[in-house]
Amino acid sequence: MAVSSESDAHLGQPEDPNHSDPTTAHDDLDDFESEIEEDDDESEEDDEEPEPITPEAQMRTERVNMESLFKRLSTERVPVRVHDILIKGNTKTKDSVIEAEVEALLKNATTVQQLLQAAGVANARLQHLDIFDSVNITLDAGPPELPGTANVVVEVSEAKNPLTGDVGIFSKPEVTIVGLKL
Template identity: 50%
Template sequence: MSNREPKPDSTPPNSKPDPERPKPFKTNDIEEEEDEDDENDLEDDENQNDDVFGEPNSPKPQAREARYRAEKLKMDSLLQRMQSGPVSLRVHDVIIKGNTKTKDHIIEAETEELKSVSSMQELLKASQLVNLRLQALEVFDSVKITLDSGPPELPGTANVIIEVVETANPLSGQIGAYTKAEEFDLRYAVPLGFYRAALNFGISGGVVFPLGNGFLSRPSSLPERFFLGGNMSPVCTVGGPTALWGFKTRGLGPTEPRRKVNDENTDPSGVDFLGGDLAVTALADLSFDLPFRWFREKGIHAHVFACTGNVAKLTENEYRNFSVQKFVDSLRSSVGVGLVVPTSLFRMELNYCYILRKFDHDRAKTGFWLTFSGAS
């Protein structure tokens, strides 16, 4: 074996490697790349397992906020368009829900104006008017109208969803039992299906007695007695007999001569109304729309009515003089016609009342009456 000297390196010590010259092949590089690939695959598998077996990914707060901002921008844009001018829109369909006893055609008769709208502004006004008309039928406990977008293939359209909650029975009653009084109030409403007309019937009654032994021989408490008449509508008065068209507050019933006092302004020939222990009232009211568009849009309508009632005393042994025939023969009654103006706060009526029957001491008159009641 001969000793041979190693060949000197021909590459200069300070020379730079040629970038175009391929790098030497090393097995360590392959192992490192394989390790990195394995780690990446493992992380991907873990992420996939989390998606499959873990909890569903909830929307990120950023995504929700972005969606809310987008919806807000849409609403702001719509409001700006509505303020600048009419927003073109038409109704594609009217969907009725919740009616099991009321026929569809009765509700549809109240929604005719929805089909003729041509803008968002008109649709909002028509929806409010339809809601008032459906509530005026007095056969629904509640009425809810929702405006939804129409089919995607029909841009510029909307669906109107009407949800109603019907009363348990058209013949509805409220009975209250008190410490010294019992009252009942029955109402029956019949929608006629034309001219948005509805026929209302009602009967109210009540009786009061003092408690304790010998109660029929003792007088009843004055605040517990019934007083008929008043500046309110019997249609909207529920909770016992009180209102009677054409009669003033405390304008009929048992009386006694007014006591004389040292007052020159007091009428010595007048009487005081004492109220009664038994009272009954009944009414019939036909309401209908007027043939004027402006009135219909405001919910203003007309009505024709008739009512009757009476009050009698039973305590202090007056029950001995009481008979059903005498009570019926002494019924007071009135008829009339009027204009009803409903608002969100109250119901106003301008009525012409004609008194059919009254007694000499009753405070009633034939003529115009302006009455206010709670919103119906």
């Protein structure tokens, strides 16, 4: 006859849940004490300072994080909204001229992918004006209190002066050359 763990082996009747066997109570107390000791050992291990991360391990971690970010950006539609367009480097050109070329493109983007494409088109538009030596568009995180936003920084380097020339005045006895810069 098989005896289940729920029955008393001597009587063949179900065990009384209120009845406690002194040997089992002693075993339970030993188990409880050993669990407390294990918890104490674990808490002592937790108190130790973590080992410093080596530069190589940190570089590997950053590489994995960047690869994960690039994979997410290329496969998922990450929503974003342009918070502000900042224009830097223009001294002669008014902000309104630059904003007219880029603002509508950048503000209409709703995902990071669209924003990257719009930034490329905006860069090409500003280059085609032929008033800048270089144009650099940077996408930066928006303010921390507005998650899911980006600031677009348009940095331009204006051309020196596209209108330069020389004017010469000649007379018979002597030659005089006068330079004129606009």
